[in-house]
Amino acid sequence: MTTEEQILVAARKVFIEKGFEGTRMQEIANEAGINKALLHYYFRTKEKLFEQIFTEVFQKIKPAFSNALHPDPDFQAFTNAFIEGYLNLLDELPFLPRFVIQELNRDPKRFVALMEKQEIPFDSIRQMIQREVDKKTIQPIAAEQFIINLIALIVFPYIAQALVKDIFFNKNEAAYHEFLSDRKQKLADFVFNGIGFKKAF
């Protein structure tokens, strides 16, 4: 591994865990086994290093939306794939929603600018849902409401991890993971029921 890669690995770990403000350049240096000066030699500023990590993390979120890019996406397939794809991603990267939300709120403008570069196909998803409403296969609901419901139900347990794990399950790790895996099986049903869609099996 080159020094640059070592730095990126270390920065990813620390930034994701502690956010931009909570991160110390010294900690990244320690984690990478080098000194502070070298960080600045490679990436000039903390801000520049952070942006590289943040952009990279965003790439991970994108694929979950990509089904909607098909010319004639199927609503049910999209929804199932979205939920499953996202929850699988969160098995690997459970701190991702917390990180994204934290940075969204720290500097909304920069976040929005970055989102726009990512070209997430919200319009395509909106149209797909609206078609379903028009066909009356689901109860009338604004596409935005549906998308927010979907994202909220998926990511909230990760954003509020400490609340769920420590308070609902008394810090019982096993019970918490049981909760997450139970959720994975049943979330789609809750969502489809919520809008009156009869899930085909």
Added chain:
Amino acid sequence: MTTEEQILVAARKVFIEKGFEGTRMQEIANEAGINKALLHYYFRTKEKLFEQIFTEVFQKIKPAFSNALHPDPDFQAFTNAFIEGYLNLLDELPFLPRFVIQELNRDPKRFVALMEKQEIPFDSIRQMIQREVDKKTIQPIAAEQFIINLIALIVFPYIAQALVKDIFFNKNEAAYHEFLSDRKQKLADFVFNGIGFKKAF
């Protein structure tokens, strides 16, 4: 207003907007129209001042849960009151969920300790939901899943305000508020549908 009250008003504003780490004692002093030294004279440390504000904010969250304390709480009435009560609170204090989540993640241990002092009746709510599952008036769902769904759907649009307002609605303030008021009317239906409960009108 006494100086102490002026400080508390200023601290409330700045802490809630910027979180603990984002807040500067100097900014609170400016906001209160006094100087830094006086802040420390009244509250000794930033941490102590913050805890006072945080505890106080938590008191606002509590009443929404209190209906479940009745000897025989009605599930439907509780759910409706919870959603409506919470959303009304958020009309006044829209930054509250963002603040709470931010501080939850900054120091989960302190957060949990504080929650325990608040005596929120999660057990009572759990039992109420479980009774409904046993009566088969709703589809089987773990009480924890239901509570998390409820909270997630209520607070997420506020936690991710910038995402919803700036990206979904192109920074259109009116469209965003229309979204929130539309949500207030329809969220309960979505939730009741989600668990197969037939809402009585």
Added chain:
DNA sequence: GTCTATAAGGTGATAGAC
């Protein structure tokens, strides 16, 4: 109680030797 001045510690960033 309220102020000014300053201490004490930490942080991002750079200079300069190797």
Added chain:
DNA sequence: GTCTATCACCTTATAGAC
């Protein structure tokens, strides 16, 4: 490229005059 040493700045907190 990599290091040590250090600068310049900021932040919480306190000392001490009034």
